[in-house]
Amino acid sequence: MRILAVEDEPELARLLLVNLSRMGFATDHAACVEDAHALLDTCSYDLVLLDVRLPDGSGVDLLRQMRARRQEVPVILLPAADSVDDRVAGLGAGADDYVTKPFALEELVARMRAVLRRPGRALSLTLTAGNICFNSVTREVCVGDRHVALARRELAALESLMRADGRVVTREALEEAIYGLEEDRQSNVLESTLSRLRRRLEAEGAKVGIRVMRGVGYRITAEPTRAAA
Numbered sequence: 001m002r003i004l005a006v007e008d009e010p011e012l013a014r015l016l017l018v019n020l021s022r023m024g025f026a027t028d029h030a031a032c033v034e035d036a037h038a039l040l041d042t043c044s045y046d047l048v049l050l051d052v053r054l055p056d057g058s059g060v061d062l063l064r065q066m067r068a069r070r071q072e073v074p075v076i077l078l079p080a081a082d083s084v085d086d087r088v089a090g091l092g093a094g095a096d097d098y099v100t101k102p103f104a105l106e107e108l109v110a111r112m113r114a115v116l117r118r119p120g121r122a123l124s125l126t127l128t129a130g131n132i133c134f135n136s137v138t139r140e141v142c143v144g145d146r147h148v149a150l151a152r153r154e155l156a157a158l159e160s161l162m163r164a165d166g167r168v169v170t171r172e173a174l175e176e177a178i179y180g181l182e183e184d185r186q187s188n189v190l191e192s193t194l195s196r197l198r199r200r201l202e203a204e205g206a207k208v209g210i211r212v213m214r215g216v217g218y219r220i221t222a223e224p225t226r227a228a229a
């Protein structure tokens, strides 16, 4: 799940990036209209969070241009609480929803999930590997038909491995995924997270394994690995 946050207020942008990546969303940031256009032209996003008042223009105009260019990515507008006009203009320009500032992060995430769940928006939101399904919107994991509850770090590690679809995920990338920027990094947390994840998956009968690629990182494989490995 890749998100573009277009926001020029540095502290809010930082909070969005830290918290969304902590929740397992890969998040890019643009601080002005020009940078946002450049990213939208080169990357594919699942969702855009869009500030309205940007240093080089209006988020609503940016949205209008996106829709005119057939960039149909869902957009949640982030207008100031006192600007009813921005909200009306934004919805008219093709925003999927809006969350007025200041907002609680939980509220924003709830709206993001609602927007992503809408019919026609649901493509590629479910990751699969062997008999494991990972719904990247609801953050639910199933092994076969059974729902499996995993801790936050285990979920983040599993999502990174499943997104890579058998390719190697570096140690650094996995650490990025499981830590928030504000957490102290301890050298053995990645190993213990992966070892708990392996044990859980094995206990649930998952037909995948997590292999160590020594000195490089980890990858998910079609054959189970022993929890002790």
Ligand code: CA
Residues within 6 Å of the ligand: 007, 008, 009, 051, 052, 053, 054
């Ligand atoms: Ca602004």
